[in-house]
Amino acid sequence: MKNSVRREEKDVFDAYLAKNHLKRSDQREAILDTFLRSDRHLSVDDLLQLVQRRRPDIGRTTIYRTLKLLQAAGLAQELALDGESRFERDYKREHHDHFICKSCGAIFEFTSPEIERLQDEIAADIGFAIEGHRHQIYGFCRSCTARSSRPEARR
Ligand SMILES: [Zn+2]
Ligand SMILES: [Zn+2]
Known part of the structure; x- marks a missing residue:
């Protein structure tokens, strides 16, 4: 910065x-x-x-x-x-949304003009005035997924 x-x-x-x-x-x-x-x-x-x-x-x-x-x-x-x-x-x-790893807490930012555009279209369809939104998508990052699929980590 x-x-x-x-x-x-x-x-x-x-x-x-x-x-x-x-x-x-x-x-x-x-x-x-x-x-x-x-x-x-x-x-x-x-x-x-x-x-x-x-x-x-x-x-x-x-x-x-x-x-x-x-x-x-x-x-x-x-x-x-x-x-x-x-x-x-x-x-x-700039506006952005987040993927969040439930295991290690890693956060990945993303922006998608397509998702933004779809939201606007859907909102227009139902006559909804959007003020803002937040996508928080939960799951497991690549290294946590790799770690949990190693045999020694299985229980
Ligand atoms: Zn992780
Ligand atoms: Zn962020």
Whole structure:
């Protein structure tokens, strides 16, 4: 990701905080910076681990609350997975959907103009105004499938 985008995301966050009469804090800044640099699908605990490498003083509650602020500011999107939410960057990103491995948690992004077009057609047929959608497709990734089909892994 380009530095200029990251700069913009920081400005968006500052503007959001100012508008909502919230304080800028170095803790919030450290969390945002770590989140932007990682550019992955992170659970609260994933982010906690990354942040605590530099800032062991920052706790889980602060991470969670800051992620919620990032979401409200349009900088993060939450993926509600079985049991655990993950957060990813959302600012100026193209729409995409996800394959999710139930075994190792790997996430693969995809976009399909054909699927998008079909949805629009079906929505038009039933007179439905789409605001957004999320496909989360669950299963097992290639390496987990390979691992579970090896004889020693069978039970
Ligand atoms: Zn897997
Ligand atoms: Zn994603």
